[in-house]
Amino acid sequence: MASGHNLGTVISFEFWRTIKKPSFWIATLSFPLMFAVIFGIVYYSSKSSSDSSQKLAEERFSIEYKDDSGVVLPIVAEKLQAKTIDNKQTGIEKVKSGQLDAFFYYPGDLGKKNIEVYGKDSGLFDNGKYSAVAEQMLKTSASATIANPKLIAVTQGAVSSDVTTYKKNGEVSAGWMAAIPPLLFLVFFYFTIAMLGNNLLNSTVEEKENRVTEMILTTLNPTVLIVGKLIATFLAGLVQAAVMITPAVAAYFILGAEAINLPNADMLSRLVVDPTAMTIGALLMIGGLMLFTGTLVAVGAIMPTAKEAGQYFGIAILLMFIPFYIIMLILSNPETLVVQIFTFFPYTAPVTALLRNAFGSLSVSHAAIIISMLIVLGTIIILLAVRLFRYGAMQYDSRLSLKFLNAKKR
Amino acid sequence: MTTAATVIEINNFTMRFGDKTVIDDLSFDVKKGETFGFLGSNGSGKTTTMRALLGIYQPSAGELLINGKKFEPEDGKSLGYLPEERGLYKKESVIDVMTYFGQLKGLDKREAREWSLDYLKRVKLEDKAKSKVDKLSGGQQQKVQLGVTIMNDPDVLILDEPTKGFDPVNRRLLMDIIEAQRAKGATIVLITHDMSEVERLCNRLILLKDGNKAAYGTVPEVLAKFKKKNMDDVFLQVYGEDASMQEGEE
Numbered sequence: 094m095a096s097g098h099n100l101g102t103v104i105s106f107e108f109w110r111t112i113k114k115p116s117f118w119i120a121t122l123s124f125p126l127m128f129a130v131i132f133g134i135v136y137y138s139s140k141s142s143s144d145s146s147q148k149l150a151e152e153r154f155s156i157e158y159k160d161d162s163g164v165v166l167p168i169v170a171e172k173l174q175a176k177t178i179d180n181k182q183t184g185i186e187k188v189k190s191g192q193l194d195a196f197f198y199y200p201g202d203l204g205k206k207n208i209e210v211y212g213k214d215s216g217l218f219d220n221g222k223y224s225a226v227a228e229q230m231l232k233t234s235a236s237a238t239i240a241n242p243k244l245i246a247v248t249q250g251a252v253s254s255d256v257t258t259y260k261k262n263g264e265v266s267a268g269w270m271a272a273i274p275p276l277l278f279l280v281f282f283y284f285t286i287a288m289l290g291n292n293l294l295n296s297t298v299e300e301k302e303n304r305v306t307e308m309i310l311t312t313l314n315p316t317v318l319i320v321g322k323l324i325a326t327f328l329a330g331l332v333q334a335a336v337m338i339t340p341a342v343a344a345y346f347i348l349g350a351e352a353i354n355l356p357n358a359d360m361l362s363r364l365v366v367d368p369t370a371m372t373i374g375a376l377l378m379i380g381g382l383m384l385f386t387g388t389l390v391a392v393g394a395i396m397p398t399a400k401e402a403g404q405y406f407g408i409a410i411l412l413m414f415i416p417f418y419i420i421m422l423i424l425s426n427p428e429t430l431v432v433q434i435f436t437f438f439p440y441t442a443p444v445t446a447l448l449r450n451a452f453g454s455l456s457v458s459h460a461a462i463i464i465s466m467l468i469v470l471g472t473i474i475i476l477l478a479v480r481l482f483r484y485g486a487m488q489y490d491s492r493l494s495l496k497f498l499n500a501k502k503r
Numbered sequence: 504m505t506t507a508a509t510v511i512e513i514n515n516f517t518m519r520f521g522d523k524t525v526i527d528d529l530s531f532d533v534k535k536g537e538t539f540g541f542l543g544s545n546g547s548g549k550t551t552t553m554r555a556l557l558g559i560y561q562p563s564a565g566e567l568l569i570n571g572k573k574f575e576p577e578d579g580k581s582l583g584y585l586p587e588e589r590g591l592y593k594k595e596s597v598i599d600v601m602t603y604f605g606q607l608k609g610l611d612k613r614e615a616r617e618w619s620l621d622y623l624k625r626v627k628l629e630d631k632a633k634s635k636v637d638k639l640s641g642g643q644q645q646k647v648q649l650g651v652t653i654m655n656d657p658d659v660l661i662l663d664e665p666t667k668g669f670d671p672v673n674r675r676l677l678m679d680i681i682e683a684q685r686a687k688g689a690t691i692v693l694i695t696h697d698m699s700e701v702e703r704l705c706n707r708l709i710l711l712k713d714g715n716k717a718a719y720g721t722v723p724e725v726l727a728k729f730k731k732k733n734m735d736d737v738f739l740q741v742y743g744e745d746a747s748m749q750e751g752e753e
Contacts, residue, residue, distance in 0.1 A: 310557070313607050
């Protein structure tokens, strides 16, 4: 009862302490801010380019052309008020002298030679209009010649394919649509450790740096303190996730999915949520969080200062990134020895197994082994962290030595 | 066997760090309601004994009991401990830190907050309630820490060098607070180098040297045993010139 009360008190204190820190909000807001800036740039450039295209479409300029390919139809050229001439050099000279805005030369063998476009300089960006019109004249003419909508679609690349693949058991493989939902656990795992791991590490070192440990140890079970810190970190991670996705959600509802290149409702409905993969993903994430956060607390208990502890945080991040160096191997050939080692080595297991789970190459039996390993090892590391905290925090100015730990262990 | 009047009981306590024996077969007790002086030079093992009593260290041998049982953090609700190593959460506000510790000691949030504000007023720090701890002077931080120590109105109060760093005015204030706790019937263990405090406040005392008991009893008994008129002279006789030379963890 008392422990429960104290756990709530610790969670509340540590949670508010974390989210009141300016560094928390700098880290949290930098992502949506960056998202907003990138979105703003994309939106602006997209709008500008659309405006420019419209302006170009409406703009009229004098054109002459010589067609040795025989593809360009006079009727198409006439619509653009383009006139044909017999001599290529004459066209070029007219452009040079300013009598003509643009001259296009279509060579006899379009498969081997490029269209030659000559134009009056209208600035770096506007000069693109000449080649756009030259190519459009050719495409429109070619399509009109084919006079078959299906063939036109093929020649213009407007054809896509629906792929259906089958697993070994004959079930239809859902591909990316099945991989995305379990991958969300990997994203949450990454963000929690990358953005809050350092905070967790520092909050443990802080007890020592502030000389507050003795007061704590005589009022509070250290296990309650450590578990409280871990839960508070998890909750702060949820706040961070909510803040980060809010701009995307707001933009989705205000501007629509297409405006911000997010999947629309139709695409979302095609996501395949496999309960087994999701359960395994959630358990792998929890096990991974237990192992990494427990390790960070243990490091915090050993190190005398936040600065020294920070170096070890870098190693934790590195271990999380290492599996991505062999991601192609993980996805294409998960049975190789290297992937197997990464799958079962505790500190690379969470990321590797989460990836393999998402892409369907992790068997349930292997997943069970890895989850058990992570949860058992995570629990042991957390218990060790509690012990290290109890004794390491009493060595205020130096690292915890094994000799000291042996002298004081219960 | 613990009697009803015994609050702290230490039997055959030995503490070793590696090959070094810091405390060797120490036994003493502290009775209910008394103010007990725990004396010794730097490095004599006073703080180590208190840390072992409070479960922070595991003793190499012996038994350390409070109210007849080994201390657990849950028992901290009836105990106040002012450690030698002072410290609070420096980047938090005074009122938040005090409220947090009050809650850990069993008060509800509102109760802890109200008590803290009353206490801050009493020690003339009411205008610092919302200040960050690291914006306070050392003496002001000591006052806050003392408040945290007594806010649960503890039955047992262990004060390790409580006047360290205090000016005479604050020292007087502190002594008033200790007196008030004593008047309420609290058992007080006073770890100090200030022999005048011992003579004035303590019913009984123990003087450690090299991890052993050099003196134990009431102040008059100790003075009589050493044939001295004051505790300063007793201390000097026990330690001689070593007293000012010794350093290290106590």
